[in-house]
Each structure stands twice: as C-alpha cells, then as structure tokens.
Amino acid sequence: MSDIREIPIIARGRIIRPTDDDVAIFNGRGGAQFRSPDPHRHIHDMVLGNPVLLADLMDTPTSQIIEFLVEVGKRLRLDDNPWFQESFELCLQAGGLAEPILRSVYDRLPALFDGHHLTEQVENTIGSAYLDGWVARDGHDGRYRTRAIGTRQLHITAGNVPVVAAVTIIRGALSKSDILIKSPSNDPLTANAIARTMIELDAAHPVTKHVAVAYWKGGDEAMEREIVRTTRIDKITAWGGMSSVRHIQKFLQPGIDLIALNPKFSISMVGAETLESEAAMDEAATGIAVMAGLMNQTACVNTRMVYIECGDDDESLAKLEDLGRRVVAALKTLPSFFSTPAAAPNPELEAELEAVAMEDDFYTVLGNTVDGGVVISRFPDRVDFYDQLNNRVVNLIPVPDLLDVVKWCDDTTQNVGIYPESLRDRLIGPFALAGVQQFVPLSGGDPVKVYREFNSLPAGMPHDGIEPLRRSVRWVIDHRAPAEQAVNHLQVAAA
Amino acid sequence: MGEAAVATKVVLDPSQPERWPELGFENLYAMSWRDCVEAQTQALRLRFESMSGSLPALDKLASKEGIRSIDSIEDALPLLFDHRVFKNYPLSLIETRNIPKLHAWLGRLTTHDLSAMDLTGLTTIEAWLDRLDDFGMLVTTSSGTTGKLSFVPRSQTEYPTWERVYLAMLHATTGVDPYSDPVETFAPSYRGGHQTALKVPMMFNTIAAGGSEHYHTLYQTHMSADLMSLAGRMQAAEDRGELDKLGLDPALITARQDMIALAKRRPRDLKDWFNKLFEDYRGKRVKISGLGSDMLKTALDGRSNGIKPEFGAGSFAFYGGGLKGFKHDLPDWEAYVREFFGIERLGTCYGMSEIMGITPRCAHGNYHFQPFTIPVLFDAEMNPLPREGTQTGRFGFFDLLAQTYWGGFISGDEVTMHWEEDCACGWKQPYVDPAISRYSDKAGGDDKITCAGTQKVYDDFLNFVSEG
Numbered sequence: 011m012s013d014i015r016e017i018p019i020i021a022r023g024r025i026i027r028p029t030d031d032d033v034a035i036f037n038g039r040g041g042a043q044f045r046s047p048d049p050h051r052h053i054h055d056m057v058l059g060n061p062v063l064l065a066d067l068m069d070t071p072t073s074q075i076i077e078f079l080v081e082v083g084k085r086l087r088l089d090d091n092p093w094f095q096e097s098f099e100l101c102l103q104a105g106g107l108a109e110p111i112l113r114s115v116y117d118r119l120p121a122l123f124d125g126h127h128l129t130e131q132v133e134n135t136i137g138s139a140y141l142d143g144w145v146a147r148d149g150h151d152g153r154y155r156t157r158a159i160g161t162r163q164l165h166i167t168a169g170n171v172p173v174v175a176a177v178t179i180i181r182g183a184l185s186k187s188d189i190l191i192k193s194p195s196n197d198p199l200t201a202n203a204i205a206r207t208m209i210e211l212d213a214a215h216p217v218t219k220h221v222a223v224a225y226w227k228g229g230d231e232a233m234e235r236e237i238v239r240t241t242r243i244d245k246i247t248a249w250g251g252m253s254s255v256r257h258i259q260k261f262l263q264p265g266i267d268l269i270a271l272n273p274k275f276s277i278s279m280v281g282a283e284t285l286e287s288e289a290a291m292d293e294a295a296t297g298i299a300v301m302a303g304l305m306n307q308t309a310c311v312n313t314r315m316v317y318i319e320c321g322d323d324d325e326s327l328a329k330l331e332d333l334g335r336r337v338v339a340a341l342k343t344l345p346s347f348f349s350t351p352a353a354a355p356n357p358e359l360e361a362e363l364e365a366v367a368m369e370d371d372f373y374t375v376l377g378n379t380v381d382g383g384v385v386i387s388r389f390p391d392r393v394d395f396y397d398q399l400n401n402r403v404v405n406l407i408p409v410p411d412l413l414d415v416v417k418w419c420d421d422t423t424q425n426v427g428i429y430p431e432s433l434r435d436r437l438i439g440p441f442a443l444a445g446v447q448q449f450v451p452l453s454g455g456d457p458v459k460v461y462r463e464f465n466s467l468p469a470g471m472p473h474d475g476i477e478p479l480r481r482s483v484r485w486v487i488d489h490r491a492p493a494e495q496a497v498n499h500l501q502v503a504a505a
Numbered sequence: 506m507g508e509a510a511v512a513t514k515v516v517l518d519p520s521q522p523e524r525w526p527e528l529g530f531e532n533l534y535a536m537s538w539r540d541c542v543e544a545q546t547q548a549l550r551l552r553f554e555s556m557s558g559s560l561p562a563l564d565k566l567a568s569k570e571g572i573r574s575i576d577s578i579e580d581a582l583p584l585l586f587d588h589r590v591f592k593n594y595p596l597s598l599i600e601t602r603n604i605p606k607l608h609a610w611l612g613r614l615t616t617h618d619l620s621a622m623d624l625t626g627l628t629t630i631e632a633w634l635d636r637l638d639d640f641g642m643l644v645t646t647s648s649g650t651t652g653k654l655s656f657v658p659r660s661q662t663e664y665p666t667w668e669r670v671y672l673a674m675l676h677a678t679t680g681v682d683p684y685s686d687p688v689e690t691f692a693p694s695y696r697g698g699h700q701t702a703l704k705v706p707m708m709f710n711t712i713a714a715g716g717s718e719h720y721h722t723l724y725q726t727h728m729s730a731d732l733m734s735l736a737g738r739m740q741a742a743e744d745r746g747e748l749d750k751l752g753l754d755p756a757l758i759t760a761r762q763d764m765i766a767l768a769k770r771r772p773r774d775l776k777d778w779f780n781k782l783f784e785d786y787r788g789k790r791v792k793i794s795g796l797g798s799d800m801l802k803t804a805l806d807g808r809s810n811g812i813k814p815e816f817g818a819g820s821f822a823f824y825g826g827g828l829k830g831f832k833h834d835l836p837d838w839e840a841y842v843r844e845f846f847g848i849e850r851l852g853t854c855y856g857m858s859e860i861m862g863i864t865p866r867c868a869h870g871n872y873h874f875q876p877f878t879i880p881v882l883f884d885a886e887m888n889p890l891p892r893e894g895t896q897t898g899r900f901g902f903f904d905l906l907a908q909t910y911w912g913g914f915i916s917g918d919e920v921t922m923h924w925e926e927d928c929a930c931g932w933k934q935p936y937v938d939p940a941i942s943r944y945s946d947k948a949g950g951d952d953k954i955t956c957a958g959t960q961k962v963y964d965d966f967l968n969f970v971s972e973g
Contacts, residue, residue, distance in 0.1 A: 357887075365589035368562045369610070372595050391597040394653055 015100070017046045017198055020205040020223040021055035023213040036195070036225060042103055044198060049226040049233055056222045057242040058162050058188045066216040067160055067186045072138035075183050076128045078208075078217050083123020085207045086176075088116050093206045097199030101172055104196040111305060112172075114347040119176050127469045132184050134470030135479040141186055144488050153490045158483040160186035160220075161244035164237060166228070166258065167201065168249035168271075169194030171309060175201035178247070179221060185482045187245075188220040190237070198225050234258055240265035245482055247271065269481055271474055274310035275397075276301070277419070278427030278452060279412050279437060282319040285329040294429045295336035296343075297452025300460040301427045302404045303341055303349035303382065310424050311450075311464070314399040315392050317415045320408045322389050327374075327408065334376050334384040334406050341382035341402055344457050352401045355379045359403060362395040379403060392418065412437060419444040424474065427452045447475040517876060519547030522905035525877045526669045530677050530865075533875045534932035538924070541876040542578070548905050549879065550575045553584070556911060561613045562590055563911045578879060578903075582889055585881075585901045585913040588859065590614070591655040592648075599654065599734050600751075604633050615658040616909045617642065628754055630654075630730045634699040643667075645701040646730055647858045654734045657701070657858050658910045666906050667861050670877070671709045678852030678865035679821050681792075687715030688821075691722075691782055692794040693775050693803075698728035701858040702826070710794055723778050724767070731757055732764060779803050783814040790817040793846065797824040797853070798831035801838050804845035814846055821850040855937060859914045861906040864937065867930035871923070872937045879903040880935055882922050883915070892935075897921045899944065900937070917944050 014035070019026040028034075028047045036044045049056070058064070067075075088094055098116055102109060121127070132138050136158045139145050144155035165178045175191070179201065182189035191201045201223045208218045226233045237243060238261035246258065247269045262268060278298055284290045301313040318333065320326040341349070356379040363385060366373040373393065377383020382402030385393055390409045399405060409415060412433065419426075423445055428434055429452035438449055454460040470479070512535030515528040522544075525533065553575050556563055563584070567573070570583035594610045597603075604627045612619035622640045627633050637644050641661045646654045659667065672683045681688065690710050697707040707720075714720040732739075735753070739761060742748045748758065767774075782791075793800065800822065807814070828838070835841050839851050855872040856863030862878035874880050882890040882898040890896040900920045904912030919942050926933040 361587050361589060365587050365593040368565050368590060369593050371606075371610070372593075387595070389595060389597065391595055394596045 014043045014045050017044045017202060017225055019047050019049065019052050019055060020202060020221065021052065022219045022222055023209055025206065025209065026052060026055060036227065042100060044225065046225055049224050053236045056190050056224050057237055059242060061162060064160050064188055064220065067220050070216045072132055072141050075217055076125055078215055079123050079128055079180060079183055080125045081211055082204065082208050083120045085211065086120050086204065091207060093203035097203040100199050101197050107308060108306060108350040108353065110346040110350060111348060115172055122176050122180060128184065131469035135477055136185065136483060151493060153492065155488040157486050159486050160188065161482060161484050162188045162242065163245045163247060163482060164243045165189055165191045166248045167191055167194055169197030171305065172197050172200040174249060176204060179204050181479055181482060182221065183217045185479055187482060190222045193223060193225045234261055238266065245269060269478065272422065274422050274424035274474065276311055276313050276425035277423060278313040278316045279415065279433060280316060280318040280429050281433045284429060285320055285333060291333050291336055293453055293455045295333060295340045296455055296457055297427060297429050297460050298337050298404065299340035299344060300457050301452060303344045303402050304461060304464065306349055306352065307400055307402050313404060313427050315396060315405045315407060317407050317409050317412060319412050321410065322408050327388055330386055330406055330408055331374060334386050337384050337404065338377040338382065348461055352380050356401045359398050359400055362398060366393065413440060416440050416444045419446055421445040424448060425450050429453055517541060517544035519544045520551060522548040522877050523666045523908055526666055526673060530673045530875060534873060534934055536876065536933060537926060538876065538934050545876060545879050545905065546578055549578065549581055549903055552905065553581065556616060559616045560911055578881065579889065581903065581913065582881060585915045586911060587915055588917065591657055592653050596653055599630060600738055602628055611656055611658055614910055615660065617660055629757065630734060634730060644699065645704050645858060646699050647701045648733060654730060655858065660909050662909050663861065663906060668709060670862055670906065671705065672713060674854055674863050674865045675713060675823060675852065678854060679823055679850050681821060683713035687713060687719065688790060688792040689719050690714035690792045690794055693723040693778060693799050694795055695728045696722045696725045699730050700728060700733065703728055706794065723774060729760055732761055775799065775803065776806060780812065783812065787815050788817050791820045793822040795824060796826045798828045800824060800842045801828065801831060801833060804842050808845055816847055820848045822846060822848055823852045825854060855941065857916060860902060860904050862904060867928060867932055869928055869930045870939055871928050873932045873934050874936065875934060877905045879905065880922060893924050895921060895923050919944055
C-alpha cells in the first residue's frame with residue numbers, strides 16, 4: 011500500500027487531508043493510486059458560495075498581489091521544495107514527457123512568476139487601474155466608470171504540460187478571482203504543490219484564500235451538479251476540448267461563461283525558393299525540426315504537417331526528399347532540454363508508416379517513431395492519418411500554392427510556422443480569417459536560437475485567439491447621476 | 506442433420522488448399538490441427554512461391570524482412586500484412602474520383618492483370634466496382650470509423666471456394682444445409698452494394714434461400730460506396746455551403762438526400778416490415794438473417810406491443826455484427842430473441858473481411874477454425890505466442906483460400922485461442938472463445954476492418970446526416 015499517494019484538498023488556505031473515515035481512492039496514469047478526502051463531503055470547502063467574500067482580494071492592490079506571487083515563484087524550486095519534488099515524480103510516472111524535458115519545464119516555472127513579467131501581463135490586458143478601482147471614461151465628467159471585477163471560476167486543467175497549473179493560478183490571482191482547480195489525472199499534484207507553497211508562505215493572504223484545488227473523477231455527476239451552479243461559479247475554463255467539456259456541458263446554463271481551450275494542432279508553410287538553395291533548406295529544416303520536436307511533439311504548438319510550395323513532378327519531389335532528409339538529421343541535433351528520442355516506438359503510427367511505405371507511388375517514409383522522421387506525400391494532400399502524427403514525425407506535403415492550404419485550416423489550427431519571412435504578408439490575412447491563431451518564424455538556423463524565439467512572446471499576449479484575463483473578469487459599469495442632480499438630492503435629504 | 510454426419514478420414518492436398526472445403530466441415534473438424542500442420546506449411550510455401558514476383562506489396566515486405574522461402578509457419582510470420590495495406594492509397598484519390606490511379610493501386614494487390622480493363626466513362630467508385638465485377642473481380646469494401654474504404658481484391662477465381670466455405674459455415678452454425686434445404690430468408694437490410702456486409706449476404710443468402718425471389722430484404726436499393734466514403738467530406742462541404750463545389754455527380758447528391766430520408770424512416774419501416782412478415786409467414790418455415798441488434802430491437806418492441814410471431818417448425822436465425830453497442834438489461838439476449846421469434850437455433854460467426862474462412866459458432870459457443878485458415882497469436886510486443894494450451898493475444902492468420910492475393914494478415918482483435926481441441930461440442934481444431942475485443946477500443950479509437958465496422962460507419966454516417 012506504500013504506493014498510494016496522498017492528495018489533500020486545498021481549500022482557501024487550509025489543507026484537508028484524507029482520514030480513515032473521509033477518504034476516496036483514485037487511479038491515476040502509469041499505475042499510480044491516490045488517496046484523497048472524499049470530495050463529495052467538501053463541496054463547501056471548494057466553492058465560494060458568497061461572492062461578496064471576494065472583497066478581501068478586491069481591496070488588495072495589484073502590486074501587492076504581484077509581490078506575493080513573486081515570493082511564491084522563488085520557492086518553486088525542485089532542489090528544496092518537497093511538494094514540487096513529489097509532483098515532478100508523479101508527472102514523470104504519468105509518462106507524458108521525458109525526464110530532461112520535464113525538468114527544464116519545472117526549471118522554467120519560477121520565470122512565470124517574475125515581477126516584470128506579471129506586471130506586463132496585467133498592464134497589457136486588463137490594466138491594474140481597472141482592477142484596483144473605478145476608472146472614468148474620458149470626457150464625460152467622470153460619470154461613466156468601469157471596473158474589472160473578479161469572478162468565481164472553475165478550471166478543468168490539462169495535464170500534458172505542468173505549465174497549465176502555474177498559468178491558471180497566476181491568471182486567477184491577477185484577475186482577483188476565486189479559483190477552483192480540478193486537477194487532471196496525468197498531473198494531479200502540480201497545482202496542489204503551488205497552492206501548498208502559497209499556504210506555507212502566507213495562509214491568510216487574500217490570494218491564498220481564493221485558491222482551491224481538488225481531484226475528482228471527470229464526469230462525476232454528483233460533484234459537477236453541486237459545483238456548476240450560477241450561485242457558485244461564474245466562469246469555467248476547460249482545457250482539452252470535448253472530452254473535458256462533454257459531461258460539464260449538461261450543467262451549463264446562461265450565467266455561466268464557458269471558456270473552452272480546445273485541443274489544437276499546428277502546421278508550417280515553406281516557400282518555393284527554399285528548395286533552390288542548400289543553406290535555405292538547412293535553415294528551414296532546423297526550424298521545422300524545432301517546431302516538431304519541442305516537448306517531443308506532445309503539445310498543440312508542434313507542427314505536424316509542413317506544406318511546401320512545389321510541384322509533384324519527380325524533380326521537385328527529389329528536392330522535397332532532400333529537405334526531408336535534412337529535417338530527420340536536424341531532429342537528431344536538438345538539445346535534450348527540449349527534445350529527445352522517444353523511449354519506445356509508437357506501434358499504431360509505426361504501422362501506418364509501414365503501410366504507406368509499401369506504396370512508392372504515393373509516399374516516401376524517412377526515419378521512424380523513435381528517432382523522429384518524415385513522411386513525404388508525393389501529391390498535394392496530407393496523409394490520411396495526419397491526426398496520429400506524433401513521436402516527432404511530420405508530414406511534408408507539396409502544394410502548388412500555399413494559399414490552397416487555407417481549406418485545411420480552422421479553429422483547431424493554432425500555430426503556423428513560416429519560412430521564409432517573405433511569405434508572411436501574402437498568407438496571414440486569409441489564414442487568420444480561416445481560424446489560425448498565431449504565426450511563428452521558423453528562421454534562425456540554430457536550434458536553440460529558434461527555440462528561444464518561440465518562447466519569446468511578451469506577457470499578456472492572446473491565447474488561442476482570446477484574451478483569457480480580460481475574459482475572466484466581469485466588466486461592471488458605474489453610471490452616476492449628473493453632478494447637479496446629485497447635489498440637489500443631497501440638499502433635499504439634508505433639509 | 507449436419508452434426509449427425511459421420512466423419513470420414515480425409516487427406517489434405519497441399520497443392521490445392523482451395524479444394525479442402527470440398528472435404529466437408531464435419532470431416533475437417535474431425536482432424537486434429539497437429540495433423541494438418543505439414544500440409545498447411547507446404548500449402549503456404551506454395552502460395553508464397555506462386556505469388557512472389559507478381560505482388561509488389563508482398564515482394565517489398567519479403568525483401569525488407571529478408572525472406573526468400575518458407576519452411577515453417579514461423580518463417581512466414583513477418584509476411585503478415587497489416588490490415589492498412591488494403592487501404593494505403595491516399596483518400597484524395599476517392600475525393601477526386603481519380604479512378605485510373607486507384608485502379609493501378611488495386612492492381613498491385615492482385616495477381617490478376619487489371620490493366621486490360623477499360624476505365625472509360627467511370628466517374629464513381631460504385632461504377633468502378635461494378636465494372637470490376639464484370640471484369641471478373643469480386644472486390645468487397647469495408648471501412649473503419651474514419652470512413653476510408655478498404656478494398657479486398659477477391660475475384661471469380663476464389664468464388665467457388667468462397668461460396669462453399671460460407672455456406673458450410675451457415676450449415677455448421679445453424680444445423681441447416683443450405684444446398685439441400687433452402688429456406689425462405691428475410692434480412693432487414695439493403696438489397697446489395699459492394700460493402701462486405703451487403704455483398705456477401707447478397708451472393709450467398711440468395712443461394713441459401715433457394716433463389717433471389719426467396720431472399721427478402723427491407724430495402725430493394727443498393728448502398729453506394731461513394732456515399733459511404735464521401736459522407737464526411739460532403740457534410741463538411743455542406744456546412745460551408747459549398748456542396749456544389751465538390752464537383753460531384755448530381756445523382757450522388759440526390760442519393761444522399763434519399764439516404765438521409767431513408768435513415769429517418771428506418772425504425773418505422775423495420776417495424777412494419779417485420780409485422781408484415783409475421784402475418785404473411787405465419788406457420789411457415791423461415792430464416793431471419795441480419796444484425797443481432799435489429800433482432801433484439803424487434804423482439805423488445807414486439808413484445809411490448811403484444812406481438813407474437815408464429816413461424817413454422819424448424820425456423821431459425823443467423824446474425825452477424827453482434828449488438829453494436831445496443832444497450833439492454835437482459836441476462837441472455839439471445840434466449841430472449843429465440844423465445845420471441847419462436848426459433849430454436851440462432852447461429853453466428855467470427856471473422857473479418859480479409860478472411861474467407863469465417864468461423865462458425867459451435868453448440869458450445871466457440872468459434873472453430875478449419876485447416877484452410879492458419880491462425881497465429883502475438884503478444885503485446887508482437888512476439889508469436891506458442892501454439893499450445895490457452896493463449897490470449899493479437900489474432901493473425903494466413904488464409905490459404907486466397908489464390909490471387911496475399912492472404913496473410915494481422916488483425917486488430919484480441920482473442921483467446923484454445924489449442925487443445927477440448928471443446929465439448931466435439932469439433933476439433935483451434936478455437937476462439939467468445940471473449941473477443943478490439944485493441945483500438947482499448948486504445949480509445951477504432952479503425953479496423955470488419956463487417957460490423959462497415960455497419961458502424963454506415964450507422965455513424967446516418968446518425969451524422971440525419972441528426973446534423
């Protein structure tokens with residue numbers, strides 16, 4: 011029984027541990043078992059029934075919230091934070107990411123709590139003035155004022171990358187909101203570990219007092235019926251699309267705002283001139299390898315299809331194969347802090363690759379599902395198993411005109427990698443209209459440089475086409491009477 | 506009837522495994538599989554030798570695996586095709602109706618020379634398959650949930666054997682010999698189409714019924730392969746208001762509308778059809794054929810409406826495709842169906858589109874192979890499991906009846922195989938017990954070729970379009 015880990019419920023500054031007569035056992039990924047207090051008995055510890063109790067956070071200046079988060083960030087270190095060590099171990103066991111990559115993800119978490127980063131995030135989205143007080147609209151005698159008011163939020167988080175837990179806690183605090191995090195079974199402890207760090211730092215801090223973290227089985231109707239009520243929740247952020255939303259959906263009603271962060275996939279576009287020069291092919295191949303390989307292709311930002319503007323005659327296809335070989339070679343040069351060979355082959359994808367490899371007329375396969383690879387379409391269409399591309403395998407597709415690719419893009423197309431930069435102006439309009447949410451550069455030539463560029467977005471940029479911080483507050487108007495009426499009234503009252 | 510026949514000792518000629526079914530299933534089931542291994546291995550070796558050099562996909566696999574000859578079944582295991590080989594063409598060939606390329610692709614999977622076939626005027630997959638039939642092929646299609654069609658390149662060369670084993674399977678599981686005792690047959694399905702689940706019954710139920718006029722189906726129309734394969738694409742185009750831009754034959758768009766209307770009507774039609782059958786054939790001997798779920802739905806519905814069929818003595822039923830996830834709370838749904846219809850025998854089988862030797866279910870609920878199919882089992886790492894005792898693993902097989910295409914396949918099914926020939930029914934040979942599951946279901950997906958899969962796609966398609 012020593013394998014059973016304890017996952018307490020974190021309830022606004024309090025840690026509720028399982029006891030012999032208050033316990034529920036859950037099965038996690040990778041054979042893990044968890045022991046938690048019975049969530050059904052702690053609904054009131056998890057939700058904030060009375061929204062007026064958010065007054066303490068409302069009255070805390072944003073600057074103080076940021077100061078607190080900065081202090082929390084300093085303590086999120088694998089070296090000496092035992093809760094962090096435990097959550098790291100569990101994430102590793104769940105098996106989503108290789109050890110060196112997971113370690114670098116954890117190492118980068120404190121940077122999310124950097125003071126400048128947090129300030130930039132607030133000021134470029136809601137603006138601290140709107141969070142800390144009522145802001146008058148210019149030119150109207152100060153009669154029309156607005157304020158961003160914190161809300162009560164349920165977050166159904168994704169577990170494939172532990173960053174989600176940290177981002178959720180930060181967004182909750184910066185929007186002065188009360189958050190309940192439903193942990194995922196593949197990362198049951200990261201949010202928990204951050205919240206416990208906050209309690210240790212200051213259990214009475216208003217931010218700490220508005221974070222609750224619990225695990226219950228997704229689809230537990232008794233739980234979700236109790237929680238998802240207009241009297242208890244204002245906003246739901248659901249990562250992971252239909253599977254996480256499906257059971258919650260039946261409790262949705264007007265008054266509860268659903269922010270769905272659907273699963274996405276990403277693609278790249280390579281211009282015709284690339285195949286004309288060895289240097290350009292190498293640079294593009296490195297960019298493609300980085301975009302395919304980072305986080306070992308487990309994330310939505312990873313390119314799975316790469317469209318190249320070229321013909322499907324033998325000469326063009328020979329060049330495309332050349333580019334493919336360079337991509338396979340570039341995958342092998344990626345540093346292990348963001349990309350590694352797979353621990354084991356992916357049998358389903360391997361079978362797909364073997365099946366198409368038998369057909370010389372249609373496809374060429376280079377590499378494999380351990381080291382990464384490419385499957386080259388010999389005609390202008392993606393492979394039929396494009397939604398299974400994983401293990402650092404990408405599909406190279408020749409297309410006569412990159413604008414044709416717009417027909418395959420929609421709301422699920424998150425990132426579009428672009429090489430060379432000269433393509434950009436021609437493509438971004440139609441692709442943005444089709445649903446694409448971000449265009450990223452593939453140039454740079456050096457894997458670390460390209461990777462850093464990928465991670466260089468300033469704080470407070472949109473996420474999946476929306477601005478989550480602005481979306482997560484309630485925008486309230488304070489419409490005041492004209493000055494003379496207000497005065498008259500007071501005089502009458504005083505008389 | 507059949508099971509009472511006394512077995513005679515027979516000899517398997519390795520040069521003609523396609524003639525083994527002529528020896529009779531009773532005689533084949535009287536043999537121990539251990540006494541068949543030598544003939545099976547010889548036959549497999551000969552099949553490989555005769556096809557080498559004329560099937561590019563097989564040659565490619567053999568050369569990759571470094572296999573030049575086969576001296577044992579183990580030698581041949583690397584030569585099992587993944588089921589994807591029958592659909593490793595690009596979907597865009599279907600979407601653009603690029604028949605010449607599709608035809609060339611199919612040609613590489615069969616030893617027949619398809620290049621002689623005239624492709625003039627072909628604009629639909631259905632018409633192409635029809636013409637292939639005229640040319641001497643008997644291609645059947647099936648599809649997983651992605652809707653992508655697999656094409657099994659069978660031909661008239663296989664037909665006599667195929668007919669014999671299919672009807673022997675019916676005989677073995679229902680106890681009625683279709684050749685000597687044809688029975689009026691009712692199937693609540695389409696009249697035909699190239700999908701395995703429609704083409705096979707159309708070919709063989711007609712014989713088992715004693716002629717086309719004795720085989721009754723719910724609908725008299727065919728199910729179009731084009732509609733099946735383009736359903737998703739057509740829906741997406743319609744969502745964008747661009748159905749007209751797909752460049753499809755207008756007849757296909759009309760057919761789609763008809764199909765949607767039909768889908769909405771089907772529950773009502775099914776009920777009326779069965780009720781008429783109950784009236785018209787009261788006291789007469791019949792055979793009901795089709796999906797288990799349709800039979801159960803009809804039984805549940807009929808009983809709640811106080812309907813009681815009264816067919817003649819010796820009536821029976823045969824189903825395929827299981828219940829397809831149809832939910833019920835009956836402890837024994839088959840008993841319920843038998844009782845409602847007033848029949849004693851309810852036969853069924855286990856198999857898949859790629860195999861001709863579909864296994865009949867025996868009186869004790871198990872599925873026995875016959876020597877013309879060599880079953881093999883693999884563990885999770887694709888290591889072969891020993892051919893002894895009871896083993897659970899991934900099912901693969903060599904279909905020795907395949908004369909014009911390679912018959913070795915790995916399925917997506919997990920089965921429990923019993924090698925000790927200890928079934929109480931008295932039949933020997935290896936058998937699979939009823940605990941059959943799909944690996945893809947476990948992994949949370951589904952893209953396997955089965956008759957049931959075809960039906961599932963068909964149903965998904967109809968749900969999709971009629972609810973959309």
